Amino acid sequence: MSDEPKAPKHSLVVVNTGNGKGKTTAALGVLFRAWGRGLNVCMLQFIKSTTSNYGENKAARKAGIEIIGLGGGFTWLSTDIEKDKALARELWDQCKEKIASGDYDVVALDEFTYPLAYGWLPTEEVIEFLKQRPKRTHVIITGRDAPQELIDYADLVTEMKEIKHPFQQGIKAQPGIEF
Template sequence: MTDRNARHQQSMQKLKTHVDGRVAAATEQRGLLMVFTGNGKGKTTAAWGTVTRALGYGYRVGVVQFIKGLWECGERERLAEDANLEVAVMATGFTWETQNRDSDIAACQNVWREAERMLADPGVYLVVLDELTYMLKFGYLDFATLEQALAKRPAEQTVIVTGRNAHRDLLAMADTVTEMQEIRHAFNDGLQARRGIDY
């Protein structure tokens, strides 16, 4: 047992040296561009977790919800009274429900103007563009428009973009990319989305 404890201590010391070196090398301070993508569940939930964290420190946060705006959102409901949170909602629901490209484009452009305002505001510490990837995929928003707004944003501002099939150029721009991978999803076995768990 003594040998095992000694090996463990040596291993942890080696790990600590490695981690301490990485921490010391991280000297740049600025906002990040983060992308949560993939076909797995939890992208929006992860973004709301970061929203909660930023609000917990008293930072101003803007959230723009594309596509899901008509659904209940437990996180949005819980945080709605926080004076530092602003939420803009496209409010058309899923595109396969509306089935009207012109009205979807108009709704996207309307809420995108809110996003552009948030992205230009140095007082907004975090901006979440929830399900934005679909707006690019369906051609409701031009990638160059997004790219320009991201490039011009305040240096301290972090942006999180969520949604499946993230544009390859968006992935290339991002500082952090997390891909949610679906292994199994209850819905595929006929289980309904559950209030307070799935939304």
């Protein structure tokens, strides 16, 4: 192996996982930075919460960055696994369309590890699709419990690990800083 880093064959698959803060926020930072370079970016959000996306949606609108909430009713607490699977597939189809369009330099799939970790979407199928994606398109996947196969396939994986959280001291989440 040469000491000289070789140019990448294609763009990167990035995974932000772990139980700590900053998985979505770091993805957002990447989008913001890429947007600063004039690149075309979007974020597709799997878990839509009424509060936690508020700040980033406002910021995205203000900057003209696309953040798309997929299926407002999506929940990982359903008792009907077949329903969950069908919905996960429907949302994944929307992601595939965005990625396959070739229009984007960076596509972030926010909280996408959950449908994988819960077995609603086969990770191998997702990896097969990512292998075929347009060469220009970086994909960032966020969420806890990223499956090992995804970690093995990804180019850049960071674990955000909680060392200390204000909830532990009974302090409420802060608008503007945490969401």
